[in-house]
Amino acid sequence: MPNLALADNPRTANKAAIARASVRARRDLHKIDKQGLKDLAAAYRRSVESLTNTLNNNAGADGSVKLDVLQSVLSQAQQQLNFLEREKSQILTAAQRQSVEIGVSPWSTEAAVLGSSLATIATDALLFSQNFIANDGLQLSDRIWRNSNHTKQVVVDAIQRSIIEGHSASQAAQDFIARGLPIPSDLARKITSADARGIAKKFRNELMTGVGNPYDNALRLFRTELNRAHGEAFRAAAFEHPDVIGMRFLLSPNHPDVDICDMHASVNNYGMGKGVYPKDKSPWPAHPNTLSFEVAVFIDDVAPSDKEGKQTRIDWIKSQPPHVQLGVLNSRKKRAALLNGLLTDNQIKTPWKVLKARYIKRGVDVNNLRIPSTLKTTDNMRGDGIAHVFNRGLETGHEHASAVDMGKGIEFFRTTDRKKSSVSFSAVQMNYLANPKNNIELIHNHPSSTSLSLADLNVGSFPGVNRVVAVGHDEAIYSAVTLVKSQQLLETGKKVFRIAERKVINMHLDGKIALPDANMLYAHLANSALDNLGLIQYKTERRVTLKKVLQKFDELDLVNSILEEFSNGA
Numbered sequence: 001m002p003n004l005a006l007a008d009n010p011r012t013a014n015k016a017a018i019a020r021a022s023v024r025a026r027r028d029l030h031k032i033d034k035q036g037l038k039d040l041a042a043a044y045r046r047s048v049e050s051l052t053n054t055l056n057n058n059a060g061a062d063g064s065v066k067l068d069v070l071q072s073v074l075s076q077a078q079q080q081l082n083f084l085e086r087e088k089s090q091i092l093t094a095a096q097r098q099s100v101e102i103g104v105s106p107w108s109t110e111a112a113v114l115g116s117s118l119a120t121i122a123t124d125a126l127l128f129s130q131n132f133i134a135n136d137g138l139q140l141s142d143r144i145w146r147n148s149n150h151t152k153q154v155v156v157d158a159i160q161r162s163i164i165e166g167h168s169a170s171q172a173a174q175d176f177i178a179r180g181l182p183i184p185s186d187l188a189r190k191i192t193s194a195d196a197r198g199i200a201k202k203f204r205n206e207l208m209t210g211v212g213n214p215y216d217n218a219l220r221l222f223r224t225e226l227n228r229a230h231g232e233a234f235r236a237a238a239f240e241h242p243d244v245i246g247m248r249f250l251l252s253p254n255h256p257d258v259d260i261c262d263m264h265a266s267v268n269n270y271g272m273g274k275g276v277y278p279k280d281k282s283p284w285p286a287h288p289n290t291l292s293f294e295v296a297v298f299i300d301d302v303a304p305s306d307k308e309g310k311q312t313r314i315d316w317i318k319s320q321p322p323h324v325q326l327g328v329l330n331s332r333k334k335r336a337a338l339l340n341g342l343l344t345d346n347q348i349k350t351p352w353k354v355l356k357a358r359y360i361k362r363g364v365d366v367n368n369l370r371i372p373s374t375l376k377t378t379d380n381m382r383g384d385g386i387a388h389v390f391n392r393g394l395e396t397g398h399e400h401a402s403a404v405d406m407g408k409g410i411e412f413f414r415t416t417d418r419k420k421s422s423v424s425f426s427a428v429q430m431n432y433l434a435n436p437k438n439n440i441e442l443i444h445n446h447p448s449s450t451s452l453s454l455a456d457l458n459v460g461s462f463p464g465v466n467r468v469v470a471v472g473h474d475e476a477i478y479s480a481v482t483l484v485k486s487q488q489l490l491e492t493g494k495k496v497f498r499i500a501e502r503k504v505i506n507m508h509l510d511g512k513i514a515l516p517d518a519n520m521l522y523a524h525l526a527n528s529a530l531d532n533l534g535l536i537q538y539k540t541e542r543r544v545t546l547k548k549v550l551q552k553f554d555e556l557d558l559v560n561s562i563l564e565e566f567s568n569g570a
Contacts, residue, residue, distance in 0.1 A: 014109055015298060016492070020567040021106035022234070022295055023533055027560060028102045029230050036095040036222055040088060044208060044215050047084040051077055051155065052200040059196040065162075074156060081155060085148045092144075092222055096229040100125045103233025107241065114240040121240065125233035129225060143221055151207065151214040158203035224288040231284060231294060238296040239279050245299055247282050248483065249275040252291035253531045253538065253559075258327025260349065261292050263313060265537060266466075266481060271310030272302050274483055295534040303485055305463035309436035314338070314345050319407030319439045319466075321382055336369040381409055385443040388414060390471050393445035399423040400445055403432060406466065407439040420447055422455075438464035449474040449545060451523035454493045457536060461486040477541040480527060484535050492535060492566075493526075499565050500526035503558070517549045528555075529562045 054076045058069045065073060100122040111118055130140050208215040238244045249264045264283045265275040272278065276297050284294050317325055317338060325335050329343075331352040337343040342364065347355055359366050385402035392400045396416075401423045403412040412432045417423050423444055425433065432438060442465050444456075449472030460468040460482030469479040482489060504518040504525070513521065524546060531538040540546070 017109055018106050018296065019492075019533060020569075021108075023563050024567050025102045025106050025230075025234070026293060026532075027563070028105075029099055029226070032095050032098050032102070033223060033226055036091055036226065037219055039091045040218060040222060041215075043084060043087040043091065044218075047080055048200075048204050048207065050080045050083075051203065052196075054080065055159070055196040055199055063195050063197065065196055065199065070160065073159060077155060077159060078152065081148075081152050084151070085144075088147075088218060089144065092225060095222070095226050096126055096129060099226050099230035100129075100233035103230040104237040106234065107237040110241055113242060114237065116240055118237065121237045122233050125236050126229060128232055128236075129229040132228065140225055147214060147218050147221055150217065154206045154214055155203045158206050159199055162199040162202055220289045224285070224290070227285060227290060227293075235282070235294060241296070243298045244296045245302070246270070246272050246276045246278050246297040247284070247294040248273070248297050248534060249277065249282060249284050250293055250295060250483075250534050251537055252293065253528055254291055258324050259287070259330070260328050261286050261290065262324060263316060263328045263348075265292065267313050267316040268306060268309050268311055269313055269316075271307040272297065273306040274481065276302070276306075301484065301488075303463075305436045309463055312345055313348060314343065315407075317348070321406060333366070333369060336371050339371055340369060342369075381411060382406070382441060382443070385411065385441070386469070386471050386477070389443055389445040390473070390475070392416070393447055393471075394473060397447055399447065401425075402443045403429070404441045404443065405438055406441050412438075412440065433459065433462040433464045436463035440465045441467045441469060443469040443471065445471045445473065446478075447473055448519070449476060450520050451478040451527055451540075451546075452480055452538075453523060454490065454497050454526075456480075457482055457493060457527075457530070458486055458489060460536070461489055472545070474545040476543045476546060478524070478527070478543075479539050479541075480531075481537040482535070483537065489530075489535055492533065493530060496529050496533070496562065496566055497523070497526040499562050500529065503562060503565075512552070513549070520546060521549055525555075525558055525562055528559045529566065532559065532563055533566075 054073060055065055058073050059065050103125060104118040104122050107114060107118065114121075116124075132140065207213060235247055238247065249261075251261055251265045255261065264286055268274050268276070270276065270278055270281065277283070282294065284290075284292060286292065311319075317328055320328070322335075325338065326332065329335050329338065329348065333352050334343060334355065337355065337359070342359065343355075356366050381404045385404045388402050389400040392398075396418070398416055398418050398420060399422060400414065400416040402414050404410075405412060413429050415423060415425065415429065433440060433442070442459060450470075452468060452470050456468050456470060457480055459465060460480055461484070465482075467479055467481050469477060471477055500522045504513065504522040507513045508515055508518045524540070527536065527538045530536045
């Protein structure tokens, strides 16, 4: 039988099941990640304890470790550190095996239509991750070796330096005593360097505290490789499905600062939608220790407006406000190069020192590279829009809207219906919102100071709208980029908003939260859940009132409870 189009195929309903299973898989991966990090921490603590015991066992009656036992101490330390490395390797390998199994699990209901078995896909993904060569030319084994050497170097150097320094100080002190002179205070302090407790404290600090310490690097390596294995397994299984044509790059709700991931998640580089990439073209993972992830995109997820809205990465960056441009490029000079027409698509990730040398060879005066004054207005345009809806809202008590094109640096319109909880648009205004060539940030105020409604998010699905912003009268700012078509958003969104509303109402009835706080909380939780599901990118700023509401609760637990209820088909 020939393959049916997905829209007419009984498997259409399975798209929702796959999406729910993908959310569960990410939650399960998070559990493995947490447990793995706990196991690594425990392994390091055991190693520190063993090393400390070795020092104590080799210390003299005065608690100091003498030079004549240095080689014996170092030999025992090497053995204990070798054991730590074996433990770390076992923890990582076991977690990777679990992560690839979880990575393919969302596709279990579709196993019959996949080109390979899930077991084969998982095994291949594990091997790929372990043999993957990054841009720096290193494989996983190389990174483990580097971390192992760093660990040994820090511990051995701390022990050796302390014992030798203490020995030298002791000899120098004997000379002072022989001459009947008092021992200088700085020399007396150095004598205690060889104290077993002091040495243990020193190597423990250098091993597990401070920026770039071996323990921190080990955790970073663990999370990076666990995510890589999981993501590779999920991606490989997805592309075995006949109706999957791409992967959507998504930011984690906990994405801390603007960086290159924001570009990857937002640019429509292939005409398949924001952040969507065909096979073998996805930039995920964009950097180590990433919190971003991917979801599958099916044939019928791509709309004609997505094809019309195709743009280069350079055009996307140029259309962004200054703080986003700076966050993505991570260099003021690179931003100046961008706005002076110098930066090309393949130079976005190139370090400035490399670009600088290239530009100098081309005769560019890099020392006088400046931001054109005419291009400094984008943030001001957004700020003017926010100020307008906020101030007019406070004056009138009504909702007001402003449509700002972040690429062109112009405001298309301002409007109000003189109503407290809604604002509508004329036919001309709708044409602006529907034109995929526009890059509109639709800004409006919420007198209730609550987060974005489902209707707000739906406007964000219009081809000409990049982001919808709600400004609370408590000065909070809620914003979202809608990543899917209106039908999918509304179908899932109604369920998620209903679950969130029911949950906070029950919390109110149980006396856990006041009704005004419940009204403020439920839309925020629903939007956070939709972000997790990959339907929107959701951000909050200056959420002072909301922060007070959340003080009594674990926000992540609340969101996960909504996702779990949704995943169970509520």
